[in-house]
Amino acid sequence: MASETMVMPYYKFNVLTGTKAAKVIADPAEGAAIIDRAKNPLYIFGPEVIANPVGACLLIDYALKIAKSRDMPICATAHVKKKMLELGVKPDCTYDIIEIIHFLKDKNWSGVRGKGYHDLVLFAGVRCDLAERGLATLKHFAPHLKTFAVCRRSHPNADFAVPVIVKGDKWREYLEGLIEALGVKA
Amino acid sequence: MYPVDVGPQYEGERIRKGEFQVEFGGPSVSHKGELATVRGLDEVEHDKITVTGPDIKDLPEGYSGSFFIKLDVAGEALEKDMEAVLERRIHQYINYIEGVFHMAQRSDVWIRIHKNSFKNGLNSLEHVGRILIDLYTAELPVIEKMSLEFATDPARVQELLGGAMKVYKERDERMKGLREEDVEEFYGCVLCQSFAPTHVCVITPERVGLCGAVSWYDGRAATKVDPEGAQFAIPKGNLVDEEGIGYDNVNEVVAERTMGESTRFSLHSALSYPHTSCGCFEAIVFYIPEVDGFGIVSRDFVGSTVVGNPFSTLAGMASGGKQNEGYLGVGVQYLSSPKFLIGDGGYSRVAWMPSTLKELVQESVSEGLLDKIATEKDVQNVDELTEFMQNAGRL
């Protein structure tokens, strides 16, 4: 399925005023391929991962599987750490959302695990208006990396965005498709 | 870790009459007390917590009764002199416990435990003991062994209290009797230097730190326990100023610690080379030229003093780490010192002070003189003060 350029996200206040917009990844398999190509991906979790249900689970349950598939370091922003510890997973980093973006801008930063800069940054669960601002920062000031907003509300300022998915079960299918294509049982 | 939370944010909690599960000591109970004793290393069994008599969970809701805390410590670096300092921490640490308050000290102690804390699991004095031992040993590694006994059995309380009363008396005699001449070292404190870079407090057995928080004993304990802290020893050297009281080595330390801003302190004079003040003092001694005498005012005094300025304005003149002739910031306890302002004539030169302060120091002032010191109830300004003193035959 050909991917298209993002025009109108779910939240209309996030509409892009500019010329450079996200590529919409409608097929989760293509999303998995993007993740696979990355040499040093990073996953950023915002507080909605622990607040938003997806089917019978929470968004974090899916996000953790995606992260685990490629042993991706996780940056738990806001107060996500507490829930992660309850789930038995220790985040690699607890920089808050603006802090991690501030560091990501610097190509010379050694990254969350000291292996050098991150070339692909995934986002889940950050409040959509705040997320769009953070993505704008990286778009303008971090040309050395690409961003993938794994969020069904869609994000024009990301490099790669999920299409607007209104129905909850379609969102679950997308996430499960992504996990399956990555090679971890959903 | 503990059934309730613990931390300095719980100091100052109030627990009202209907809110406590149990009350130990306090004004409606006749026998209560606490005592810290430094013993030999072989005399103390570390971590031993005993409850003699019914425990919290055995007592009915709303119980109020006699109580004693017996705290025993041992350690190479501990000395008998430190007992009072260690004992005061019972108050501080018990107040750290969520839903528990501790008031006063010695045979006046008063403790209440909130019903909510009891409900949350604070149902035994063993918990309190555990918290105390953990806090004491965390702060003071010089304590090598510590044991606690909590007595709620009235007979045992009376027994322990009897012994304690003797110890309190001995301590008081020792403290009262201790003179600057009797010791080799004083203690310095520079805690306030980030606000007053050129200020240092010189603390002697007869001159408490001007914030009121550090006595000579506190300085001694702190220096032993934390040699790199804000308090340090000052070997006094030789007496070089017999009137205002000054020592050569003290002056050398003063010069060094104040970066040369002051080079000489008269420890008991407000007029000649006075001790500097930061801004934390509890009271101010100020010179009143019209009567060639002094006024004293404390921080809690509201309104104008006899010279027309309130505490806040006088504080501006006394503070800042400079030697301000005629102004001296002091701790309230200093007002009862045998050497109070001895370089300038002591209470014979004091003309005015608030009535509340006067009541506090009445035992330190000779009876005949006490009535001749004016208060805010007698005079409102310097003219009236002059008249008052003339009538009293002091001018």
Place this chain on the structure above:
Amino acid sequence: MSKGKMREEEIRRIIRADDEWEPVGPTPMPSLIDLRNWDFRLLDTYEPFYAPFCDLCCLCTYGKCDLTGNKRGACGIDIASQQARWILMCVLMGTAAHGAHGRHMVDHLIEKLGADTKIDLGSQINVEAPIIRTVMGLKPETLGDLRKAIEYVEQEMIHLVSATHMGQEGSYRDFESKAFHAAMLDHVALETADIAQIVGFGFPTSVADTPLVDLGWGAVDSTKPTIVVVGHNAVTANAIVDYLRQHDLYDKVEVAGICCTALDVTRYDSGAKVIGPLSRQRFFLKAGLADVIVTDEQCVLTDIPQMAKDTGAALIACSDKICYGLENASARPAVDILRAVLEEQKQFLILDPERAAEVIVQAALALAPMRRDKKQLVTAAEGAALAAKCRGTCEECNRVCPNLLPVSVAVNQAREGNFAKLGEVFLRCLGCGKCEEACGHQIPILRLMQVAATRDTYKMRAGRGPIHDVEIRKVGSPIVLGTIPGVILFAGCSNFPGDIDEVAWLAEELARRKYIVNLSGCAAMAAAMSKDADGKTIFEKYIPEFDAGCIVNLGSCVANSHVVGAAIKIANIFATLPNRANYELMADYILNRVGACAVVWGPYSQKALAIGTGAVRWGIPVVLGPHASKYRRLFMSKKEASDWTVVDGRTKQRVDTKEPTPEHMMVVTETKERALVTIIKQCFRRNDTPPGRAIKLNSYISAYKQVMGSLPDDLQNFIRTEKEIPIVYKREVLAYLKEVGWQPKPVLSLPTIIGTYETEVPIEATIK
């Protein structure tokens, strides 16, 4: 521009340089670049972080210019500088709003009382204007002196606005420095405005225990003729209260306010009602409970004339800032105006406050009996009928909601008579009305909320103005010795990310940890809107003194100046450093030694941006709610990786302190839980004594464990020696420090950044 001799003499004359209350410092009435080195020094450590809101610049006719990648505008501007230019423009708007308010207030009061009217803030306040004293070098004694302060602000602003023109400043660092300058002027304007109104209107001063006033839309007794004043400038509201008193109508007419006008009118008259913050404006006005709506200035909705028409209320606009295209009736006789209001339903602009007051009150008295049916609130049955067309499937309302609320779910459930979800939405609603605008079925969602909105009345403390000199003396020592872990200011607007009571939660979490908590403006109002199990708000539970564990309402937005003032007073009164024309010395002191933090949890306005930017220049870090990301700029360090070298004032040597304090000067946090630990961390200061640091660390560790579930992940950055480990956590912290290979760090009692950059201020000045 460097000052010529004549200008320097003029400045000396303006500030009465020969008055000997303190020697004049190096920067009396600084102009655009006089404090530039200080600004650059801050920016060296706290780099500007930009989050562009728009990829384009549309300012001039060469545009639109695409600034993505390495592209520059036609004028050569890049994306970073364009954001910084935008910041400067917005800060200037904020400064102008406060400055014009101050100008209006001062001119009005000079007309009424005379330029020689003395400034007397009561027996507890000697240092009456710490900001004006520090920035200008003037000790203002009269209203005429306050006019000098406004003139200074106005004079500087023209240069700053000029710098935003196309083809002016080209460096983002200099744009930020100019923004700092504009923001500093904003603080001068704030202080001027509040002192003027305290002096001119007799607002409480030198009193801590101000009355508790009623707050909430449920507090308004709309059975009486009801006047609602919206805005920030209390001249008109006070005139209304005066008129009522003079005509023995005080108990017969209800006066209520929305936004800061409410805070200020309740300082004048504690019987007035506070409806709530800005986020309640549209909701309340659409409810039709006001018989007369009065607008003054700032944060006033621009479609109020239509809302008034829709509800049959009269509208009188009273400020030249908001004229709404209405006829200016200021010179017409009141009787004429009133007739036109009542018979022709005309709306007017009246700039004479006394005339306006007469018309407003008389109109309210006349309209109230005729409007009884218009004041009926929507019932549940009516609400369900209004929502009948919603199926909850188009979600257009959700898609335009700036606070990301599930409006469609709430309205769909309301259709079935269940208003619980709508009640939850109401708690987070910002009152923008975009949902009803987007609704294809024209469902009047804001009116529907009347069914769900709680009609509780809350108690809020009336604003008390400046902090007392005696209070400063009392807390100076505990701040040093550590019993007080910090001074917090909750300021700003009500664009909250979550429930309206999050500010109350944060305020209480900090007050119970013994911080000194101050509130102002919409934040103060929102903080009142939360009751505990005993039905008490935080203002009823906590003592209103400037002391540990207490909660203070300073007043309206202009009262924010008093927390900056308190920080200056700590340096000036308690530590006896001279502040006259000594900006850098004061700011350096505050940055290094006063543990203060400003929190704006729901910022929306350009005024809030100005206040926050000004705080940063003073050395006070700011923590913001997530909507603040749309301001486009923050100030962040690289945490432990940045250079934390300072000068030890005692030895005059440079020392690498190795600790990031304060860590960031302006940062956004997403959730209140993360905000709590961030605020606590921002109160650490380089000169903390070991006992003080231990108290602060105790709060940090206990809060972090509470919300994050572990010891702080950066704890090792803030422990300098083992002594300052809080004893309650000592064992586990020691084990943790060993695990991460912690090394001790230097402890300084006189840290300063004077001497780490080029400045006229000598290092000796920091020690005095």
